[in-house]
Amino acid sequence: MKIAVIGTGYVGLVSGTCFAETGNQVTCVDIDKAKVEKLSSGQITIYEPGLEKLFERNLKEGRLKFTTSLEEGIEGAQIIFLALPTPPGEDGSADLKYILGVAADLGKLLKPDDFKVIVDKSTVPVGTAEKVRNTILKTFNDLNPHPSSLNEFEACFEIISNPEFLREGAAVEDFMKPDRVVIGTNSERARKIMEQLYLPFVQEESSLIFMDEKSAELTKYAANTFLATKISFMNEMAQLCERLGANIDMIKSGLASDPRIGRFFLNAGLGYGGSCLPKDVRALAKSAADSAYDFKILNAVIEVNRLQKQFFIDKISSYYKGDLKGRHFAIWGLAFKPNTDDIREAPALEVIDYLLKNGASVCAFDPEAMDNVKKMYGDRIGFALSQYDALKDADALVICTEWIEFRTPDFDRIGSLLNEKVVFDGRNLYEIIFMKTIAFHYECIGRTILQ
Ligand code: NAD
Secondary structure: OEEEEEOOOHHHHHHHHHHHHOOOEEEEEOOOHHHHHHHHOOOOOOOOOOHHHHHHHHHHOOOEEEEOOHHHHHOOOOEEEEOOOOOEOOOOOEOOHHHHHHHHHHHHHOOOOOOEEEEEOOOOOOOHHHHHHHHHHHHHHHHOOOHHHHHHHHOOEEEEEOOOOOOOOOHHHHHHOOOOEEEEOOOHHHHHHHHHHHOOOOOOHHHEEEEOHHHHHHHHHHHHHHHHHHHHHHHHHHHHHHHHOOEHHHHHHHHHOOOOOOOOOOOOOOOOOOOOHHHHHHHHHHHHHHOOOOOHHHHHHHHHHHHHHHHHHHHHHHHOOOOOOOOEEEEEOOOOOOOOOOOOOOHHHHHHHHHHHOOOEEEEEOOOOHHHHHHHHHHHOEEOOOOOHHHOOOOEEEEOOOOHHHOOOOHHHHHHHOOOOEEEEOOOOOOHHHHHHOOOEEEOOOEOOOO
16 A cells, blocks of 8 residues: 655654555655654664664665655545644643644645544544635635535545554554554444555554544553553552552552552552653643543542652752752763653753752763763763763762663662762662662652661
């Protein structure tokens, strides 16, 4: 099949590459000229485990192409995926300007004799497919104001919803072997085309879940807000553990073994971040408010997440009795989670901002995300070549992302490099008893420190 993917970011590049991997002819379109040039010349633009190999292979074999021209990208394509950003607007709602902008352009380019399925892969509020449809029709109608040609034009495309559930850091695996593929459409023709596209990816046909487009749009928000709720629940539980003298790790083990609860998204820590959960929770809460429904749980989830980052920052501040001026901190981990270079709404950035604002200095290390942070902070913070380099002359180590290489470090080396043996661990990586044995001052989340 010939496929166009509009928007070549985390979702677009992974989807485009994986569709090419199963033999489809894929053209990825992006307005970012530098990105398209880089990708066309064989340089990958994001870090995602396993992606580079697939990208190189499909580029070499001519199944994967990149362009800045929407017209060239959709030429001959049976399916057009929209993998465009939906950032939060000022009021928290999803900003649809990128999607509707491309929809308007499609209204100028689609041809009545060339049927195409337009698939919304971005995370969008309920009713967006309808808005995309109306925008395409309006643009066409403005250019061709004859009712008969509009009827003919209307039949040349279907808008469907196919939200993406991939996890950054495991995106290729998730895309190649999805738990489920949700497809929202009432069109039999579009359904058959999507079945043909996705059957090579799913283990069982039942993993292709068809529904109406509004339910598909809402399913994506339901998934992300449910996961955010799990995290916030555990963060509140961690707060209670500290007050009652219990240990959140034990609570997690007790919960994770219950199949009704499941073992994922039960880690207490610095709160959720990233490009999806924060904006999607806010967008659904806003959609609910606009529908005159006060979604109480979601509003609490947002507040708990905000307070959780402050809770960790307060631990650092109270250790130094509120005086951080002149202190120097080593930060391990900048990405919002391990195995990605994505720093959108990463909790580490909030910690760094607080430290800088209060007169401290920072030297950071992250295996993949330092280039992205450098673009934001320039020389306001230092960047280390290794996790140990970051520790030189630091008063304390602050852990913000649970990269695997931080899990069993050389504590003698850490102790000898730091000015004082102090670790603030926002990800609960080490055993508290062990840290006490090796005489570190160790602060973590929701685990009582034995005296
Ligand atoms: P991104 O910001 O990484 O990528 C979006 C790309 O679209 C950018 O490269 C940008 O240059 C390009 N773009 C903007 N306007 C364009 C236009 N008019 N024409 C062509 N390209 C244009 O975003 P992302 O993380 O890939 O997310 C895309 C959507 O998918 C969002 O709605 C997001 O919520 C959703 N989503 C993201 C993830 C994730 O893990 N990142 C997972 C599931 C769903």
